[in-house]
Amino acid sequence: MGLLKTTAQALLLSSTCLALWPLAASAKAIPVELRQTEQGWQLLRGGKPYFIRGAGGDGSLELLAAAGANSVRTWGADDIDARLDAAHALGLSVTVGIWLGHERHGFDYSDEAQVRKQLEAARQTVLRYKDHPAVLLWGIGNEMEGFGEGDNPVIWKAVNDIAAMVKKLDPFHPTMTVTAELGGGRIDGVQKLCPAIDIHGINSYGGAPSVAERYRAGGATKPYVLTEFGPLGVWEIPKNDWGAPSEPTSTDKAAFYRRSYESGVIGAPGLALGSYVFNWGFKMEATPTWYGMFLADGARLGAVDVMTQLWSGSPPKNLAPTVEPLVIEGEPQLDPGDEVRVRAVIADPEGGAIRVRWVMHRESGEYATGGDFRPVPPEVEGAVLEGQAHGARLRMPREPGPYRLFLYAYDAAGRAATANVPLLVKGEVRTPMPFYVYRDGLEGMPWAPSGWMGATELLTLDGDHAGNPHEGKACIKMRFVGEVGTWVGVAWQHPANNWGDQDGGYDLSGATHLELWARGEYGVEKISIGVGLLGQDKAHPDSAKTTVEDIRLKKDWQRYRIRLKKLDLSSIKTGFVVTLSGRRPDATIYLDSIRFVRK
Numbered sequence: 001m002g003l004l005k006t007t008a009q010a011l012l013l014s015s016t017c018l019a020l021w022p023l024a025a026s027a028k029a030i031p032v033e034l035r036q037t038e039q040g041w042q043l044l045r046g047g048k049p050y051f052i053r054g055a056g057g058d059g060s061l062e063l064l065a066a067a068g069a070n071s072v073r074t075w076g077a078d079d080i081d082a083r084l085d086a087a088h089a090l091g092l093s094v095t096v097g098i099w100l101g102h103e104r105h106g107f108d109y110s111d112e113a114q115v116r117k118q119l120e121a122a123r124q125t126v127l128r129y130k131d132h133p134a135v136l137l138w139g140i141g142n143e144m145e146g147f148g149e150g151d152n153p154v155i156w157k158a159v160n161d162i163a164a165m166v167k168k169l170d171p172f173h174p175t176m177t178v179t180a181e182l183g184g185g186r187i188d189g190v191q192k193l194c195p196a197i198d199i200h201g202i203n204s205y206g207g208a209p210s211v212a213e214r215y216r217a218g219g220a221t222k223p224y225v226l227t228e229f230g231p232l233g234v235w236e237i238p239k240n241d242w243g244a245p246s247e248p249t250s251t252d253k254a255a256f257y258r259r260s261y262e263s264g265v266i267g268a269p270g271l272a273l274g275s276y277v278f279n280w281g282f283k284m285e286a287t288p289t290w291y292g293m294f295l296a297d298g299a300r301l302g303a304v305d306v307m308t309q310l311w312s313g314s315p316p317k318n319l320a321p322t323v324e325p326l327v328i329e330g331e332p333q334l335d336p337g338d339e340v341r342v343r344a345v346i347a348d349p350e351g352g353a354i355r356v357r358w359v360m361h362r363e364s365g366e367y368a369t370g371g372d373f374r375p376v377p378p379e380v381e382g383a384v385l386e387g388q389a390h391g392a393r394l395r396m397p398r399e400p401g402p403y404r405l406f407l408y409a410y411d412a413a414g415r416a417a418t419a420n421v422p423l424l425v426k427g428e429v430r431t432p433m434p435f436y437v438y439r440d441g442l443e444g445m446p447w448a449p450s451g452w453m454g455a456t457e458l459l460t461l462d463g464d465h466a467g468n469p470h471e472g473k474a475c476i477k478m479r480f481v482g483e484v485g486t487w488v489g490v491a492w493q494h495p496a497n498n499w500g501d502q503d504g505g506y507d508l509s510g511a512t513h514l515e516l517w518a519r520g521e522y523g524v525e526k527i528s529i530g531v532g533l534l535g536q537d538k539a540h541p542d543s544a545k546t547t548v549e550d551i552r553l554k555k556d557w558q559r560y561r562i563r564l565k566k567l568d569l570s571s572i573k574t575g576f577v578v579t580l581s582g583r584r585p586d587a588t589i590y591l592d593s594i595r596f597v598r599k
Contacts (some may be wrong), residue, residue, distance in 0.1 A: 001425055009243060017177065017233075017273070019282065019473050019563075020207070027133045028131060028133065029130060029132065029133060029135060029172050029173070030045055030046045030093075030133045030135075030138070031045075031046065031052075031172040032044065032045045032050070032135075032172060032173050032174060032529055033045075033047075033174075034174045034198050034199070034223070036202065036419075037270075037427065038225075039269070039270050040269065040270015040271055040427070041222075041223035041270055041271060041273060041430075042270075042273075043174075043220075043273045043274070045093065045136065045221075045380070047485040050070075050093075050136075050137075050274065050295060051273020051274045052070070052071050052093075052095075052196070052225060052273055052275060053068065053069045053070045053071065053275075053311045054069055054070065054071030054073055054095070054241060054274060054275060054277070055069055055071075055072060055276055055278070055280035055307075055511070056072070056073040056074075056075070056227070056228060056276045056277070056278050056279065056280060057275045057278065057279040057280035057281035057292075057293070058280075058281045059094060059279075059280040059281035059282075059294055061083075061086055061087060061090055062090065063300075064092065064280060064401065065090040065091060065092055065548075067304065067308040067311055067312065068305075068311030068312025068313070069092065069311050070091065070092060070093060070212065070311075071092055071093045071094065071095065071136060071274070071276070072087055072092050072093075072094055072095075072276075072538060073094070073095040073137075073139065073227065073276040073282075073569060074094065074095070074096055074097040074139070075099060075142050076097050076098070076099035076101070077096055077097060077098060077125040077128075077129065079280055080094075080096065082127070084096075084129065084134045084135070085134075087134045088132070088133055088134035088463075088523050088562060091103055092134070093134055093135070093136035094134045094135060094136060094469060095136050095137040095138075095139045095176070095227075095276070096125070096129055096135055096136075096137070096138055096139065096142045096183055096226060096505075097121040097142060098122045098125055098126075098138060098139065098141065098142065098162065098166075099142070100118060100141035100142070100144040100158070100159065100162075101114065101118060101143070101144065101457070101483070102144055102146065103146055103464070104146060104147075104450075104497045104499070105310050105450070105452045105456065105497075106451070106452035106453045106456040107154065107456065107480075109154040109155045109158055110154055113492060114455075114457055114509060115158050115161075117457055118162075119158070119162055119165065120157070121531070122140070122162045122165065122166065122589045123165060123169065126138065126166050126169045126170055127169060129242065130169060130170040130172070130173065131443070133173040133181055133300060134389045135173055136173065136537070137173055137175070137176050137225075138163075138166050138173055138174070138175050138176065139167065139177070140159060140162050140163055140176065140178050140197070141159055141162075141178060142178045142201075142227075142284075143178065143179060143180040143203065144159070144178055145185075145186060145294050146180075147181070148184065149183075149184035149185055149188065150179060150180070150183070150184040150185050150186045150189060151184055151185025151186075151188070151216055151578055152527075153184075153193060156188075156189040156190075156193035156194055156199050157193065159177050159189075159549075160193060160194040160195065160196050160197065161395070163175040163196035163333075163455065164195045164196040166196075167196055170245040170418070174199055175196060175197050176198065176200070176201045176225060177194065177197050177200070177201060177227075177413070178201030178202070178203060178227045178229075179200070179202060179203065179290065179539040180199070180203055181202065181203065181204050182207075182211065182214055182218060183477065184203070187200075187215070187218040187219065187220050188219075189392060190220075190221065190222065190277035191220055191221065192220060192323050195318055196221075197222070197272065198222065198428055199222060199224065199225055200215075200220065200224045200225075200275070200526075201205055201224070201225050201473070201563040202215070202224050202225070202226055202227060203227055203228035203229075203232055203404035204226060204228070204229055204260075204264065205228070205229060205231065205232055205236060205494070206232045206233055206236035207232035208226060208260035208263070208264040209227040209260050209263035209264055209271045210263070210264070211224075211264040211268075212263070212264055212267060212268035212271060212272065215268075216271075216273070216333065216418075216480050217302060219537060223271055223272070223273050223348075223387065224268075224271065224272055224273070225272070225273050225274055225275060225276070226260075226264050226265050226272065226274075226275035226276070226384060226428070227275070227276050228276060228278040229255055229257070229260045229261070229276075229277060229278060229536055230253070230256075230257060230260075230277065230278045230279065230291055230293075230303070231248055231252075231253035231257070231262065231290065231291065231303075232248060232321075233258065234285075234286040234367045235367065237552075239367075240332070240422060241333070241424075242402055242424050242568055243365075243402075243423075244363060244402055244424075245281075245286070245367060245422075245517075246325075246421075247287055247324055247326065247420055249287065249323050249417070249418065249419040250301045250303070250323065250417045250418045251288070251301050251302055251322045251323050251324070251417060251418070252304055252325075252418070252488055253301075253302070254301070254302030254303045254305065254306045254320075254451070256307075257277065257303045257306050257307060258306045258310065259443055261275065261306075261307070261310050262310075262579065266310075266391075272599060275406040277293070277303075278291060278336070279291045279292050279293060280293055280294075280517060281293070281294055281542055282294050282296045282298075284364075284376050286364060286367050287361075287364065287404065287406075287420065287529075288361070288376050289406065289418045289420065291444075293307075295408065295418070297461060298414075299408075299410060299414050299415060299416035300320060300414075300415050300416065301320055301415075301416055301417065302319070302320040302322070302417065302534075303318055304316075304320070305319050305415075307469060312478075313454070317565035318350060318411070318413045318415060319349040319350070319415070320344070320349075320415035320416060320417055321346055321348050321349070321354055321409045321410070321411050321415065321417040322347050322348075322349065322418065323345070323407065323417040323418065324345040324346075325345070325417070325419060325421075326342050326343065326344055326405070326407060326419050326420065326421040327342065327343040327344075327422060328340065328341075328342055328423075329341040329342070331592075332423050332424060333366070333422070333423075333424045333426055334368035334396045334397070334421065334423065334424070334425060335423050335425070335426055335427070336394070336396060336397065336398045336426075336427060337395060337396060337397075337398055338395070338396045339385070339393060339394065339395050339396075340393075340394050340396065340423070341391060341392070341393050341394075341537040342391055342392050342394065342421065342590065343349075343390065343391040343420065344356075344389065344390060344391050344392070344407055344409075345390075346389050346407075346409045346417065348411045348413070352411050352412050353411075353412060354389050354411060355389075355409075355410050355464050356387060356389050356407060356408065356409050356410070357383045357386065357387070357407075358387035358392045358405065358406070358407055358408075359379055359384070359405075359406045359408070359409040360379065360380040360383040360384060360394065360397075360403055360404070360405050360406070360526070361376070361377045361378065361379055361380065361403065361404055361406065362377040362378060362380065362401070362402070362403055362423060363377065363401070363402035363403055363404050363422065364377050364394060364400065365416075365431075365494075365495070365504070367495070368531050368585065372380065372400065378513035378565055379396055380403065382395070383397060383403075383405075384397060385598060388403070388431050389409065392405070392407075394424050395400045397425055398425075399425065399429075400425045400426060400427030400428060400429045400430075401424070401425055401429045402422060402423070402424050402425075403423045403424070403425065403537075404420050404421070404422050404423065405420060405421050406418065406420040407420065409421045413585075414453050428480075429507065429510075430506055430507075430509075430510075430511075431506055431507055431509075431596075432590060433510070433511060433512070433559075433596060433597055433598045434595040434596060434597045435508060435574045435594075436594065436595045436597075437477060437492050437516075437576045437595060438463070438473065438576075438591065438592070438593070438594040438595075439471075439472065439592075439593055439594075439595065440469060440471065440472030440473055440474045440494075440586075440592070441465075441472055441473070441474075441592040446494055446506055446575065447492035447494045447575035447576065448492065448493055448494070448495070448496035449461060449463065449476075449490050449491075449492050449493075449495075450491075450492075450493050450496040450497045451489075451490060451491030451493045451497070451498075451499070451533070451574065451577075452489070452490055453487050453488065453490070453491070453494070453579075454482075454486065454487045454488040454579070455480075455482045455486045455487065455495070455582070456488060456491055458480055458481045458482045458486070458488065458582075459479070459480050459488045459490075460477075460478070460479045461475040461476065461477070462476070462478075462479050463476050465477035465590070468489060468590075470592035470593055471517075471592060471593055472556045472592075473570065475591060475592035476591040476592065477588065477589075477590055477591065478490070478578070478580070478588070478589050478590075478591070479586055479587070480580055480582060480586060481582075481585075481586045482579075482582030482587075483582045484579075484582050484583055484584065485518050485581075485582060485585070486581070486582035487579055487580065487581045487582065488579065488580060488582075489577060489578065489580075490573045490577070490578055491533050491574050491576070491577045492574065492576040492577070492594075493573060493574055493575075494506065497533075498540070498573050498574075499534070500534040500535075500537075500538025500539055500540050500573070501538070501539055501540065502540060502573075503540050504540070504573050505525075505540075505543075505572050505573035506571075506572055506573075506575070507569070507570050507571065508564075508570075508572050508596050509567040509570055510569075510598055511564050511569055511596040511597065511598055512536055512563070512564055512565050512597065512598050512599050513561045513562060513563055513564055513596070513597050513599060514529075514531050514562040514564060514576065514594070514595070514596050514597075515559060515560065515561045515562075515577075515594075515595060515597055516529070516559070516560055516563065516591060516592070516594040517557045517558065517559055517591070517592045517595075518553055518557070518558060518589060518590065518591050519554060519555060519556055519557045519558065519589070519590050520553035520554065520555060520588065520590075521555075521586075521588035521589070521590075522588070523553065523554050523555035524551070524552065524553075524583075525552070525580060525583070525587045525588070525589050526550055526551065526552050526580065526582075527550065527551050527552045527553060527562065527578055527579065527580045527589060528547055528548065528549040528550060528551065528578070528579045529547065529548050529562060529576070529577065529578050530545065530546060530547035530562065530576075530577040530578075531544065531545070531547075531562055531564065531574070531575065531576060531577070532544050532545035532546065532572060532573075532574050532577075533545065533547055533573075533574040533577050534574060542572055542573050542574050543566045543567075543568040543569060543570045543572060544557065544567040544572070546558070546562060546563075546564070547562075547569060547577070548562050553589060557590075557592070564596075574594075576594055580590065
């Protein structure tokens with residue numbers, strides 16, 4: 001899980017915060033030591049015992065410090081200078097992430113050139129930041145072993161090689177690598193194949209309360225940090241009849257944060273060096289409320305109250321409201337246009353007034369994105385007929401398919417509670433046309449550009465490029481700096497990172513064409529475009545595949561089309577694929593208004 005490095009590093013810093021610490025060029029590192037004592041492992045910073053009370057996410061650092069935390073984590077190191085300065089000004093340390101490639105994003109650990117380039121990038125990161133006084137640890141990779149068995153020895157060798165290099169360059173900050181839970185070969189990978197790794201970082205959600213017990217049972221002896229923990233993961237909750245999981249309320253999640261911290265962190269003295277709670281901020285993943293400790297409008301949820309008490313020893317003076325699970329009067333599967341009532345029970349700990357907002361969204365349908373960015377699904381206008389603190393009356397949409405009703409409850413201080421319930425409109429789902437793969441300003445775009453292939457380390461993709469779009473205010477810009485003979489490709493997938501091992505896709509029956517607008521920076525770029533990528537050798541293939549090859553782009557926008565008639569479009573997991581080849585000095589293309597149409 002976790003964030004994409006670009007998401008994890010994004011932070012809007014106020015000028016007030018930056019003014020607190022104009023970091024001098026002569027600033028020196030604060031040495032950090034990992035020591036084994038009779039009581040177990042201990043971290044020392046500046047010679048004093050240091051237990052990590054941290055968070056990961058892009059929320060306010062000022063609020064984090066005020067809550068009693070002492071550290072923040074990044075997943076990568078692109079443009080983190082201001083973040084380090086701001087953290088140090090507030091007395092916060094930083095575990096600096098060194099992002100390592102994921103095979104699901106197209107990185108090949110058997111490719112020596114890619115591995116060497118990655119090691120050199122890590123070297124430059126360490127040289128740039130090793131003397132900054134905010135640095136606490138080096139977080140070398142996050143879930144780079146993948147979500148399978150995690151026992152690929154070439155991955156662990158690459159991790160250890162980077163860690164060994166880091167220790168030579170910087171003897172004052174310990175090394176850590178972060179895995180997705182503890183199963184498969186993860187413990188042995190860190191313990192036996194990575195002698196240069198000092199600390200095992202563990203991302204664990206439903207398993208966080210038992211992580212210490214399972215870690216010991218697996219034969220681990222190195223200390224650990226719980227690098228991500230929060231509510232039960234969406235993959236850890238049973239799904240209903242149409243495949244939608246029931247999300248816990250913010251009140252239930254807050255209780256689970258407490259349980260995880262008390263058992264998996266402070267309940268393992270001498271072994272756990274601390275933790276980073278997830279997510280200190282807002283994040284759309286599965287739903288707009290599943291993992292964030294804040295709402296999109298900045299309102300604090302109950303998990304913030306719990307962590308404030310655990311970090312500081314005292315709860316906030318004003319606590320977030322509490323909410324019970326929503327109750328549907330009748331069945332959750334309804335006919336188009338049906339009315340339904342939903343009951344709610346909300347309370348304010350201080351006895352104050354509560355204001356509420358009820359919203360219905362289309363269901364995202366993506367429950368295991370691996371942390372990749374996804375937009376919030378569009379709101380269904382007119383669905384909520386009445387909404388009060390005790391419940392709501394709804395009219396279900398005319399279009400069949402899955403939906404989710406959200407309750408947002410606020411107290412007078414702006415703290416919040418959330419609950420939601422999945423609903424289904426019965427009937428055959430027919431995809432409306434045009435159906436967009438990409439369009440500027442469109443929320444809830446169905447496919448994610450997560451399927452990177454080829455020499456991906458030489459590719460940059462900007463999905464919000466503001467320069468000269470075909471329509472709207474932005475378009476997609478892809479720049480590839482590969483040499484002649486190299487290539488790169490990007491597949492728009494559903495769900496994100498679906499290489500045929502997950503169900504998903506959309507029924508596009510009746511579409512006659514996929515059309516898009518494209519241009520090249522120089523007017524000589526060649527691309528190939530297609531629909532579908534996954535063959536019958538996969539567990540969940542695309543129902544059709546077709547391509548148009550060797551399209552020479554012009555400098556001006558031109559429309560291009562892929563004919564889809566007579567193809568089985570009943571299950572398209574890969575909505576769009578584009579590939580381009582290397583050239584000097586680079587190949588830069590622009591794409592816009594990619595959509596399926598009936599004509």
